[in-house]
Amino acid sequence: MHVRRLELQAVKEFRLLSRVYEHNAALGARVLIPPGDDMGMVRIDGAEVLAAVDQIVAGRHFTLESTPLALIGRKAITRNLSDIAAMAARPVAALAAVVLPFDWRESQALELFEAMRTTAERYDCPLIGGDISMAEAPLMCSVTVLARPGPRGAIRRSGAKPGDGVYVSGRLGGSVQADGSGRHLTFEPRIELALALAERYDIHALIDISDGLGRDAGHIAEMSGVQIEIDAARVPCAAGCNWRQAMGGGEDYELCFILPAGVELPNELAGVALTRVGMVKRRIADEPAIVVCAGGETIDGSTLGWEHGAAT
Amino acid sequence: MHVRRLELQAVKEFRLLSRVYEHNAALGARVLIPPGDDMGMVRIDGAEVLAAVDQIVAGRHFTLESTPLALIGRKAITRNLSDIAAMAARPVAALAAVVLPFDWRESQALELFEAMRTTAERYDCPLIGGDISMAEAPLMCSVTVLARPGPRGAIRRSGAKPGDGVYVSGRLGGSVQADGSGRHLTFEPRIELALALAERYDIHALIDISDGLGRDAGHIAEMSGVQIEIDAARVPCAAGCNWRQAMGGGEDYELCFILPAGVELPNELAGVALTRVGMVKRRIADEPAIVVCAGGETIDGSTLGWEHGAAT
Numbered sequence: 001m002h003v004r005r006l007e008l009q010a011v012k013e014f015r016l017l018s019r020v021y022e023h024n025a026a027l028g029a030r031v032l033i034p035p036g037d038d039m040g041m042v043r044i045d046g047a048e049v050l051a052a053v054d055q056i057v058a059g060r061h062f063t064l065e066s067t068p069l070a071l072i073g074r075k076a077i078t079r080n081l082s083d084i085a086a087m088a089a090r091p092v093a094a095l096a097a098v099v100l101p102f103d104w105r106e107s108q109a110l111e112l113f114e115a116m117r118t119t120a121e122r123y124d125c126p127l128i129g130g131d132i133s134m135a136e137a138p139l140m141c142s143v144t145v146l147a148r149p150g151p152r153g154a155i156r157r158s159g160a161k162p163g164d165g166v167y168v169s170g171r172l173g174g175s176v177q178a179d180g181s182g183r184h185l186t187f188e189p190r191i192e193l194a195l196a197l198a199e200r201y202d203i204h205a206l207i208d209i210s211d212g213l214g215r216d217a218g219h220i221a222e223m224s225g226v227q228i229e230i231d232a233a234r235v236p237c238a239a240g241c242n243w244r245q246a247m248g249g250g251e252d253y254e255l256c257f258i259l260p261a262g263v264e265l266p267n268e269l270a271g272v273a274l275t276r277v278g279m280v281k282r283r284i285a286d287e288p289a290i291v292v293c294a295g296g297e298t299i300d301g302s303t304l305g306w307e308h309g310a311a312t
Numbered sequence: 313m314h315v316r317r318l319e320l321q322a323v324k325e326f327r328l329l330s331r332v333y334e335h336n337a338a339l340g341a342r343v344l345i346p347p348g349d350d351m352g353m354v355r356i357d358g359a360e361v362l363a364a365v366d367q368i369v370a371g372r373h374f375t376l377e378s379t380p381l382a383l384i385g386r387k388a389i390t391r392n393l394s395d396i397a398a399m400a401a402r403p404v405a406a407l408a409a410v411v412l413p414f415d416w417r418e419s420q421a422l423e424l425f426e427a428m429r430t431t432a433e434r435y436d437c438p439l440i441g442g443d444i445s446m447a448e449a450p451l452m453c454s455v456t457v458l459a460r461p462g463p464r465g466a467i468r469r470s471g472a473k474p475g476d477g478v479y480v481s482g483r484l485g486g487s488v489q490a491d492g493s494g495r496h497l498t499f500e501p502r503i504e505l506a507l508a509l510a511e512r513y514d515i516h517a518l519i520d521i522s523d524g525l526g527r528d529a530g531h532i533a534e535m536s537g538v539q540i541e542i543d544a545a546r547v548p549c550a551a552g553c554n555w556r557q558a559m560g561g562g563e564d565y566e567l568c569f570i571l572p573a574g575v576e577l578p579n580e581l582a583g584v585a586l587t588r589v590g591m592v593k594r595r596i597a598d599e600p601a602i603v604v605c606a607g608g609e610t611i612d613g614s615t616l617g618w619e620h621g622a623a624t
Contacts (some may be wrong), residue, residue, distance in 0.1 A: 019437070020442070027438045040405065047361070048357070052407070053409045055441050060445060080408050092354055095365040097367040106328065129347055130347065131366060142365070142409040144456040
């Protein structure tokens with residue numbers, strides 16, 4: 001269940017979320033992972049089936065005027081594939097519901113659908129259904145993906161333990177440029193990396209970095225009941241970013257993952273850089289779930305998060 | 313894959329659809345039912361898993377100003393449940409992606425979510441994930457449902473054979489009132505009926521009536537490569553409707569199903585009236601897929617379909 005914090009101005013998403021989650025216990029044995037993780041999971045005739053939905057809206061997640069339709073369709077699918085990576089799962093299939101503005105031409109619709117279809121297939125996640133409406137509304141694509149667990153089962157946000165190490169893939173920050181372009185349109189969902197990690201290591205917790213490392217590592221800390229301490233000097237920053245921008249930028253679609261103490265991780269796996277950025281500690285009441293150590297100071301890291309739409 | 317015909321004005325949905333479907337053959341063995349039916353189906357670790365997505369948009373599928381939020385949330389879920397009925401399948405889980413208008417209050421969001429959650433649970437289809445955005449846009453709810461096959465496996469649109477009988481459940485027409493109210497907000501998805509039928513009979517083809525009997529029986533005829541002949545005098549019309557309104561009204565969410573010749577069907581099953589309305593014939597080149605016999609005349613039935621949004 002995704003709710004972008006700063007996107008919800010009138011609506012208090014914390015209360016909305018807690019209302020949704022408070023019913024999790026009553027969902028029954030079929031529901032193996034309830035709302036609150038990157039994907040939900042159910043058991044169907046013996047199989048474990050993961051599912052997640054995510055949407056992009058023109059003017060919020062991309063700039064319609066300046067973004068090629070091929071990249072909009074690509075992003076609609078790859079955002080969801082990043083959720084599959086965040087469970088160390090394998091893609092199975094996708095479904096797309098699209099609202100087209102009334103003034104759209106057929107050629108535009110075709111280009112968008114072709115981009116979604118070919119992206120989905122490239123990641124072995126074929127489109128098996130969809131819905132198209134036209135409305136007096138901005139372009140919207142809502143995509144659902146189905147997945148099956150990877151080599152060690154679905155990896156949740158909730159397994160971090162005091163003493164564990166905190167790692168990230170790639171370099172963070174600067175994904176959304178001022179004109180709406182940038183890596184948020186062309187990023188590579190880290191499915192292959194997540195599966196390679198899960199094959200080799202006992203990953204305790206895993207999330208994709210969509211709202212900024214501060215926010216997303218904070219989700220792991222909250223769900224695991226621990227505190228995460230990030231060393232600002234270790235955060236791998238994209239060119240031109242300082243650690244604050246790297247931790248708060250959002251739309252990185254890299255992975256943040258937690259490994260037991262003592263793991264010797266290579267600097268690179270599946271062609272992606274890996275960096276240890278901090279450690280998991282016991283959480284003491286009233287302390288923030290995530291803190292950042294920078295220049296001798298300790299800062300509440302949960303305040304570092306993506307201000308959605310700031311750059312678009 | 314749903315595309316409402318008359319909703320798509322600028323976009324030629326026939327060409328859009330054919331472009332989507334032309335890739336079906338390349339989808340691979342994992343995809344058991346490709347786009348083009350009420351739900352897609354994939355095999356996941358030995359299990360057959362059905363999935364479909366459908367969306368409702370304010371101003372198109374409901375009138376925001378005059379419709380209680382509880383009924384909007386209900387309809388967002390029950391439309392999808394009707395797709396599950398249309399495969400004679402069993403609900404497993406649901407996911408909801410919602411775009412809230414910027415001016416919404418928290419209490420409105422809560423009421424909408426509570427309606428979706430309680431409706432989903434009432435039909436044993438718990439919400440396991442979602443996404444919430446706010447945008448300068450009309451209220452939109454996109455819901456994905458997962459299901460598993462019923463007693464005889466998933467029943468498709470493509471199995472009708474010449475000589476079969478054509479049946480409908482309930483009474484048709486008049487679902488959308490001029491003020492936006494009506495049965496389209498309160499209908500009962502026919503899951504129980506579909507499962508009861510599948511347990512007792514060898515259903516050759518099945519669809520839910522969302523765009524009007526003319527249009528939807530036409531889908532069965534097209535997918536089965538047959539002609540369907542409806543006897544206008546037999547169509548069970550809702551109060552105040554003639555057969556043309558009953559066949560073209562849309563949003564009935566009753567079932568249209570095809571049974572082998574010689575089946576003796578009761579007048580009622582699972583508390584719902586059942587009526588034989590026609591028969592399946594060989595399709596001769598250039599003849600319409602669906603015809604209606606009325607007062608000695610034979611009419612092209614594919615022209616009878618729901619003019620989406622006409623009443624809202």
